[in-house]
Amino acid sequence: MRTARALSRLDEVELGDHVCWRMEPAATVAQTRAYVASGALHGDKVMVIGSPGRATPPADRTAAAPVMLGLPGLPGLADADELLAAMRRETRAAVREGFRSVRVLAKRDPVADPVEAEDLLALELKLDEFASESGAIVVCGYRPAQWDTSTLEHVACVHPHEMGTRAPRPSFRMFSTGTDRWSVDGVVDSQCAEAFNAAVRAAVRHVPMVKLRFDTLDLIDAAGMHALVDAARHLPGRRVVVEGASDTVRLCWELAGYAHPAVPVVMDA
The missing domain is CATH 3.30.750.24 (STAS domain)
Structure with missing residues (x-):
C-alpha cells in the first residue's frame, strides 16, 4: 500500500515512488548520475525526461545509457498523453528485456510562457498514476529558484514522496x-x-x-x-x-x- 513519506537521499527510493525533488543549488550532475547508476545496480531501465541536449550520462561507462524522452520545454501540456504513451511503451519493453522496472528522472524547467498550475498538476497526477500502476520509480526535479512558491506548493501536494531538506512539508x-x-x-x-x-x-x-x-x-x-x-x-x-x-x-x-x-x-x- 502506498503511503506518503519524506526521503533524505535518492538511494532511498522504492518501486512505485513518485518523488518531488526540490533541487538545491548543490544538487549537481553527481547526484543524478548516482541515481542513474543505482538503477543499473538494481536492474532498472532508466528514462530521462527533459529538453533535448540535457542528457545525464551513466556514471559507469559500462552501464546502458538512459532512454531520453526529449520534448521542447516542459512536457505536460498538449504533450502529456504522448509522453505517457511513450513511457508505457518503454515500460513494456523493459519487462520483455528482463529489467526489474523503470526508473524515471523528469527534469522540470519552466518554459518562456507561463505554465498554468492546473496543467502541471494534471501531468503530475498522470505520472503518479503511472508510477502506482506500473511500479516505476519517478523522480521529478524542481529547482526552487526557477519556480514561484505557490506553484511549488501545488506540485508538492500531488507527490506522495518528497526530498529536499529546506522544503516545508505540504499540509x-x-x-x-x-x-x-x-x-x-x-x-x-x-x-x-x-x-x-x-x-x-x-x-x-x-x-x-x-x-x-x-x-x-x-x-x-x-x-x-x-x-x-x-x-x-x-x-x-x-x-x-x-x-x-x-x-x-x-x-x-x-x-x-x-x-x-x-x-x-x-x-x-
Missing part, C-alpha cells in the same frame, strides 16, 4: 491508489484549500468521475469542503465520490448543507 498529499482513485492524507484547511481545489480540478478534467479516499485524512475544514465542491462544479457533468470519511467529516458535511442531490460530491458509505 496534505493527494496520490493515486488506482485508476481515477486518489487517497488524500494530512490536513486540508484554509491555508491549502487553493492547492486542494487545483488538484481535484486537475483530477476531474478528463474523466466524469473520480473517487477520493479520506481514510488517512486528519482534518478537512469548511474552506477545504468548499474547495472540494467548487472543484467538482468547475466543469459540467463531473462527480466526486468520497470514501472512508470519518463520522465527524460526514456530520460537518451535512451541517454545511452539502449533502444535497444538487451537489456533485457524494459522501459514500
